[in-house]
Amino acid sequence: MNSAQTLTFDPIGPDELEMIGKAFEDELQRRALSRKSEEAEALAAKLINAYQAGIRDDLGLSIVAGLS
Numbered sequence: 001m002n003s004a005q006t007l008t009f010d011p012i013g014p015d016e017l018e019m020i021g022k023a024f025e026d027e028l029q030r031r032a033l034s035r036k037s038e039e040a041e042a043l044a045a046k047l048i049n050a051y052q053a054g055i056r057d058d059l060g061l062s063i064v065a066g067l068s
Contacts, residue, residue: 012051019058020047027065 012020024040024047033040043065050064
């Protein structure tokens with residue numbers, strides 16, 4: 001298998017998950033959204049994708065959360 005085919009797996013640890021969760025909860029509260037809404041699901045996916053794309057700080061995740 002060449003390097004282009006090698007997959008890497010970078011799991012989200014507890015501290016990172018807490019940071020993503022805080023951005024998620026803050027934005028839910030700001031928008032007065034239910035955790036069980038479609039909008040909340042989309043926001044959670046967006047935050048996880050942003051983290052996996054390299055946005056690894058509170059401010060960056062908060063900005064991404066507010067862009068929805």
